[in-house]
Amino acid sequence: MxxxxxxxxxxxxxxxxxxxxxxSSRMEVVHDFIAPAQIADEIARLRRARDAVVAELQRLQADMPRDAPPELSGLLDVHLMLLQDEMLENGVKHWIEERHYNAEWALTTQLEIISRQFDEMEDEYLRERKADLQQVVERILRYLRGQLGNVGxxxxxxxxxxxxxxxxxxxxxxxxxxxxxxxxxxxxxxxxxxxxxxxxxxxxxxxxxxxxxxxxxxxxxxxxxxxxxxxxxxxxxxxxxxxxxxxPLLLDEYRFRRREALLARERLVRLRHTPSVTRDAQQVALLANIEQPQDTQAAVRAGAVGVGLFRTEFLFMGRGGRLPDEEEQFQAYLQAVQGMQGLPVTIRSIDVGADKPLDKGWREHSLNPALGLRAIRWSLSEPAMFRAQLRAVLRVAGHGKVKLLFPMLGHEAQIRQTLAQLNQARAELDARGIAYGMPELGAMIEVPAAALMVREFLPYFDFLSIGTNDLIQYCLAIDRADEAVAHLYDPLHPAVLRLVASVIAEGQRQGKEVTVCGEMAGDVGMTRLLLGLGLRSFSMHPSQILAVKQEILRADIRVLAPWAAQVAASSDPAALMALGEP
Known part of the structure; x- marks a missing residue:
């Protein structure tokens, strides 16, 4: 049925x-009390099982095939880190030494305690790390039971x-x-x-x-x-x-849909080397958003003409509090620059906070993380670490086309503070006799105040990048991670469109490049509207580039411009969009 x-x-x-x-790797656990004389042996048995799991994961990392997704190595690192976690190890030892639980019982008891702590976390990403902890414990249990290897x-x-x-x-x-x-x-x-x-x-x-x-x-x-x-x-x-x-009828229908999707994807691949130009000869830059240096491979394969957003915070996360120093960051940024083969790379300074927290211990969790100490606010509150990142970016700017982007600016005073930190970082490199380049400087427009002050902001910068994800969130006062209000998150809200349109227009007036790097950039349903509003630079996940390029190749901006202006000025843009372009 x-x-x-x-x-x-x-x-x-x-x-x-x-x-x-x-x-299923979940198994029944025997609950035995051990004699005091067995405590040392039980702890040793547990340690041998943990060390065996560590060795297995390290072996998997070492033997990882070249075509394995780069994310896998990072995820294995998370599991290796959890295996060394003091709270897990000390808690298990406590149950063995104080309650005389056998190793399996002690391990699952401590898992329950830590799991409850994960369940109470507000951040979705951290809550989901509970699953990683459960998998680590289950692998240890398999070794304790003599069942080696993976669940599959x-x-x-x-x-x-x-x-x-x-x-x-x-x-x-x-x-x-x-x-x-x-x-x-x-x-x-x-x-x-x-x-x-x-x-x-x-x-x-x-x-x-x-x-x-x-x-x-x-x-x-x-x-x-x-x-x-x-x-x-x-x-x-x-x-x-x-x-x-x-x-059989449903199978045939889905087989047909799958064939159609594969054919459509194959047709898109043919566009990889096609210049991104509209029918009326307007050139449009299609850039890639990346999170790790190795992501540049996918960007190049998709035909990106550069990296429009390198989210550097992912280099800082999941490291147990040990943050990357200047040299490690320099090597990561250099790998990205070399990976783009001479194409420009826009490096955004660290944007932690809200849905991208650092490891516990750096700062206490804010009552409202999205409005708290995040992005440039956090960087300015940690000047030594901020300057270490700035020095790494300045150094790599001497090796290729590099742009430096600052997130969540909302005040001119913040801009002046940021530029002062940059100048100090340059002075520190001069004092050490280290060569560097000067990247183009850009500001993220994701706070409504910045969009409204864009005329005053632009003289400080060479380019702007509109972060539509946060701009929509802050403009509409909606936590996009809260499922109770997520339905109100609306990129076609008149206020949002008018802010986006005004930033693009002011950039054109002052001769400065404006890019959209949020989800709107990769949404093919928004491509023609953004083109009509004057956008000529899109940055998105590499997998979205070819579909957006297809829309651009079909577009005629002479026709789209008056229609887009009408949509942006409307009190119900979604209704006009539903009617379709002229």
Missing amino acids: TFSIHGLAVSRGIAIGRAVLAV AGAPAQPPTEQGRSERVPLVLVAHDLSPADMLQFKHSVFAGFVTDVGGTTSHTAIVARSMDIPAVVGARSASQLVRQDDWVIIDGDAGVIIVDPS
Whole structure:
């Protein structure tokens, strides 16, 4: 009987195949009291299991194939860090020494205590790290029980063939959850898609699925219990739906949709080397947003003409409080500059806070993180660390085309403070006799005050970049991470469009480049409107570039400009957009 399961769409596309159920790594734990004389041996047994897991993960990292997604190594680092966590280790020892629990009981008891702390965290990203901790504990439990290896060790290395057919049968993986190490193992099993019961848009399964460009649905609740081994399953990564035991008619429909999607993608690939020019000969720059230096590979493959946003905060996060020094940052930025092969790279100074917190211990959690000490405010409150980043950027500016972008500026006084820190960083490099270059300087327009003061801001900078994600959030007073009000997050709100239009217009008036680097830039439904408003530089995830380029190639700005002005001036832009362009 056909039925569907709904979850979160985290990686687009359609996958059709036979279900392979990952064996759950959750197992019954024996609860035994040990004698006082056994305490030392029990702690030693636990330590041997932990060390074995550490060795296994390090071996996986060392043997990682060249085509493995770069995110996997970072996720394995998170698991290695959790294995060394003092709260976990000391807590487990406490239960063994004080309560005389056996190692398995002590380990799961401490897991429950730490898990409750994760559940109380407001930040979604940190809450989801509970799953990483659970997976680490489960791997230790497997070693304690003598069950070595990954939960998917029994998965086929190649998809099997069906009786009477010569082609391989596609497989889709259904699991309660998957660890980064499991994902690495499963990558060799040629799965067409992934489904997990748990996880969110920032879970490692979602991150890796997107990097592998594989359809995936997470947060599908009890999918691993409802789906049976070898069921036919359709994963609709666009809608976030899993269809189990589909009818022949439904299978044919989705196979047709998948073929159409693949053909459309193949047609887009042909545009990679096509110049991004409108029908009326207006050139448009398509840039890439990246989070790690190795992301430049995808940017170059997609035909990006540069990096419009290097989110440097991801170099600072998940490091247990040990932040990168000047030299480490310099090497990371240099790798990105070299990876772009002479194309410009825009490096944004660290933007931590709100949904991108540093590790616990740096600053207490604000009552309202989005309005608290974040981005440039945080940098100016930590001048020594800020100047270390500035020195690293200045040094790499001597090796290629580099731009430096400052986030969340809202006051002229902040601009002057920021530039003073930059000048001091230059003086420090001069004093050390280290060569450097001078990058172009830019400001992020993401606070409504900055958009309204753009005329006064522009003389300080060479370019502007509109961060529409935060601009919409602050303009409409909506926490975009709060599902209770997320439906009010509206890029077509008249106030938002008027702010965006005014910033673009003022940039044109003063002869300064303006880029949009938020989600609006990669939304093909917004491409023609932004073009009509005068935008000539878009920055987005590399996977979105070719689809946006296709819209640009079809556009005629002479026709779009008056229509876009009418939309921006309307009290109901969405209604005009629904009618379509002229």
